[in-house]
Amino acid sequence: MKKRNSVVRLTFSYLTLIILAVCALYPALWVVVSSFRPGGSLYSKHFWPREWTFEHYIELFTSTQYTFGIWYLNTLKIACFTMVFSVILVTLSMYALSRFRFRGRKSMLTVMLILGMFPSFMSMIAIYIILLQVNLLDTHAAMILVYSAGAALGGFIVKGYYDTIPRSLDEAARIDGASHLQVFVKIMLPLSRPILTYVALTSFTGVWGDFIFARLVLRSKENMTVAVGMYELISSMQNSNFTMFAAGCVIIAIPITILFLFLQRFLVQGLTAGASKG
């Protein structure tokens, strides 16, 4: 009796899991399939196309109207620089805030908390005017500068992680004659690899997903990032470009999704490290 009960329960569980998995995967699968479908329209009679074609992928990289290849490289460039600068700035500042007790520390932490509560668009207009005045509009340098400059504000997760590394470690090293910098490079950096991976990954993918600020700053077509390009592509002519848009989605999503799944372990650690600190 008990055994039959558990069989019923398990079947039910598996059934729910399968339904959920279909829901989770359906949009991705649908886009992949759409990207191989001939024609440009969103509408199609069958889920599986009768014929498969690569033309949309080829068109993406050869079209003169949508210079996807250039956008892709632009985004890659901005994302890489942003990732490097953000990681450096975040680790340095959060290491300082976590490890040292100095005058102004408490007020700095409070200011960080308060700044995080303002809607981020509030600063957009001012940043736009500043960039206009220093002649940085429509440049990638501006994007990298602004993205990295704000990075330190999101560092509470990193600080929380550093707080969990026992302080006796670096004190011991200091007694043995290591300088602050040596302690940081030789002890703290290797220990904080999971959280650094998390920061690097989120700042890297953040660039791929941000189109609001990018659309404000990057005006000319050859400077656009993929996010801006794809948004323009789909919002201007939804029904005639859809398959091309789908192909673009696949090319953008594949590397990032793989990166995410590959670094899943770090991701969970990063999330829970931030979680326990609220």
Added chain:
Amino acid sequence: MKRHRITAAVLSIVLQGLGQLYNRQWLKGIIFMLVQGLGLYYLIPRLGGALWGLATLGETTQKFVKVGKATQLVKGDHSIFLMLNGIIVLLVFIVFAIIYASNIYDAYQNGKKRDEGKRVPNFVESWRNVTVHHFPYFLLFIPVLGVLFFTIMPILFSIMLAFTNYSAPNHIPPAKLVDWVGFQSFIDLLQMKSWSKTFYGVLVWTIIWAILATVTCYFGGILVALLVESKGIRFKKLWRTLFIIPYAIPQLISLLILRNIFNAKFGPINQYFAYFGLDGLPWLTDPFWAKVTLVLVNMWIGIPVSMLLVMGVLTAIPRDLYEAAEVDGASRRQQFRIITMPYILFATAPILIMQFAGNINNFNVIYLMTGGGPAKGEYQFAGSTDLLVTWLFNLTLVNNKYNMSAAIGILIFIMIAGISIWSFRRSKSFKEEDMLS
């Protein structure tokens, strides 16, 4: 004897670095002097103009002047540039003022050392002293500078905008000037019929949305996590990976895709409805169904994160609790109710509140799925699914009502700050794990 400390401090007040020279710290003194030179060189021609600009926001508008036969455009004051420049110059002034103050303090301290008959450190020693005892300042210098100029200054600027009348169509520079109007924007927003109706309508939906979005994702995440981790389920890792995929796909991409999936005319969902002989639903074009769609889509995006968090908590529950319960004869259901559930709730409560605050500002889902639409006639520049943030965004970039959007931004800030302070006060972990200490 207080001779040296007073003299050094007074000399440093007269001229930055002079006190250091008096203390025979030559290199340091010269560096201080150079810094002050730089500061004066930058500030003297600018400071007066900056203060005037901030106070008046410009006095002359641009106008056409007849020069001989042709008319020529004479540039007037641009209120917004004046305001921004004013803030920048003031911030630079504050930075130099801090350096000036520390120069006086330094001269006084070293003078005190001389009074007490101690040796004054030479440059190499003071440099080492700074790098060892003030190491954190070194690390923080560049990040703070970045935050100061790309976050704090813009926010100050926006806050100030809320107290001006900077809005289309009557007060857009360079053609017109902008003036300080005090709390007028807030009063309009809360009391003027046309604005207040929109504001309260959008506010109510924002709160409903934040509650629905948070609760559905949170409990959805708990259910999925429990299902995957329950006894007897095989391939746990595979299931987990499958369910993380929505989170791994860049949000911009997945939202744009979902917008097409829910397209009423051509989208696949309504197509499947048609297979079963059902009429499709107006997923994104009817006010009610658009809201339903948004909550569903937000679940799709948000459940993976909650699931990951809950799974993390589940592995942290000590095994012996369950063993003890089993010995005492508790059934599976009882174990779940007495051990698992309280544990999850306790560990994730702070996140729940932060997610609620995050959902108030959940821009992407709304903007990319419906763009705030479907339109609502009685609203000022807003649609039936607009949140306060998306409304703010449209007011800024589409309608150029800068003062209103700044005022809304400040109100959002007050809301979020209120929630956060309340949750920090409540949550024990804040005190125990000394986030601010």
